[in-house]
Amino acid sequence: MPELPEVEVLRRSLERPLVGDRFDAVQVHFPTLREPLCGPALRRLQGRTVRRLRRRAKYLLVDTGGERLPHRDLADATDPIRVAGRAGPDVVGKDRGAAASGGLTLVLHLGMSGRLTLVAGDAPLAAHEHVGFDLASGRRLRFCDPRRFGLAFVAPTGDLDGDRHFRHLGVEPLGSDFDGARLAALARGRRAPAKSFLMDAETVVGVGNIYASEALYRARIHPRRSVARIARRRFDVLAAAVREVLRDAIEQGGTTLNDFADGEGNSGYFQVSLDVYGREGEPCPVRCGARIRRIVISNRSTYYCPRCQR
DNA sequence: CGTAGACCCTGCGCGC
DNA sequence: TGCGCGCAGGGTCTAC
Numbered sequence: 329m330p331e332l333p334e335v336e337v338l339r340r341s342l343e344r345p346l347v348g349d350r351f352d353a354v355q356v357h358f359p360t361l362r363e364p365l366c367g368p369a370l371r372r373l374q375g376r377t378v379r380r381l382r383r384r385a386k387y388l389l390v391d392t393g394g395e396r397l398p399h400r401d402l403a404d405a406t407d408p409i410r411v412a413g414r415a416g417p418d419v420v421g422k423d424r425g426a427a428a429s430g431g432l433t434l435v436l437h438l439g440m441s442g443r444l445t446l447v448a449g450d451a452p453l454a455a456h457e458h459v460g461f462d463l464a465s466g467r468r469l470r471f472c473d474p475r476r477f478g479l480a481f482v483a484p485t486g487d488l489d490g491d492r493h494f495r496h497l498g499v500e501p502l503g504s505d506f507d508g509a510r511l512a513a514l515a516r517g518r519r520a521p522a523k524s525f526l527m528d529a530e531t532v533v534g535v536g537n538i539y540a541s542e543a544l545y546r547a548r549i550h551p552r553r554s555v556a557r558i559a560r561r562r563f564d565v566l567a568a569a570v571r572e573v574l575r576d577a578i579e580q581g582g583t584t585l586n587d588f589a590d591g592e593g594n595s596g597y598f599q600v601s602l603d604v605y606g607r608e609g610e611p612c613p614v615r616c617g618a619r620i621r622r623i624v625i626s627n628r629s630t631y632y633c634p635r636c637q638r
Numbered sequence: 639c640g641t642a643g644a645c646c647c648t649g650c651g652c653g654c
Numbered sequence: 655t656g657c658g659c660g661c662a663g664g665g666t667c668t669a670c
Contacts, residue, residue, distance in 0.1 A: 330664080331663060331664090334663075339670090359639095362646080362664085362665075362666090386664075386665095419643045437664075437665085438663090438664080439647095439663095439664045439665080440647090440648095440662070440663060440664045440665095441647090441648075441662085441663085441664090442651085442664090456648085473647095474647080474648050474649065475646085475648050475649080475662090475664085476646080476647055476648080477646070477647070477664050477665070478664080479664095479665090517639095517640090518640070518641095519640080519641085520640075520642095521641095522642065524641080524642085527666095529665080536663055536664075537663060537664090538663060539663090583663075585662080585663065586649095586650080586662075586663080588663075589670065605663095625642095626641085626642065627642085627643065627644080628645075629661080629662085
């Protein structure tokens, strides 16, 4: 279901309703996800207030803080530093205290079929509802995932970059440090097909099976072309195409092929703007009119125009 | 080392 | 109507 645009749309839709609300109770119903849900860890969120929603790659991050006993907790966190006699500049102690006491982040990944929706607190348990987060406002944040490729865990806010799920992630395509030069540098020494290269999360994050095909179509690059044989200037075109297609998709609420919906249940409508994905046999829409072809790369369906894309 | 493929799991639509 | 098959937007692990 979700690539970067869908997760971003979800983040935006949930930010206003969630920030300032508080986790009351966390109900784990079916712990069977890609990694088993850890009830005790998730229940550490209870009593915490949502501060901010962020996104990293295809992960949605719910930052919380403000426990009910902040003074005691802060003291607990900072005392060992003083006792150890290693208290450096004041700011270091404060940062450590904040990371250890205030900052807990709920990390969510929707896998292929995950859905995160805000429902009434007394809404009946849904099929495949793995975990429900009861909120002080009386609502419930419901996480369903039939295929169980998703993920939900809690980590200290300050340590996220070092977490094993994040450590090897590549560059954010919508960030300021993503451009053709960066992409070309990442391609050096590699021979993978352009599509595999784009979908490798250790290279660029957030580009999944739909948007890889779409970006390559816009950049007129054949999905099987080895990145070793892409001219330097074409990486500028490719980087721009990746950014554009992701931005366009976000603007249109993401792609709803089957069941994607934002936090309030709204479908996206970028699927009508897809140029090639899922359009085998249809004419090349914006250029030559040749029939769109479907091939398989690394076990994933790949769509392209055999005439325009080289 | 980088790359290709299998695998994890359930649900859906299709053709027979 | 019912069944088997292929396919589905994710990441990870293994073998080459």
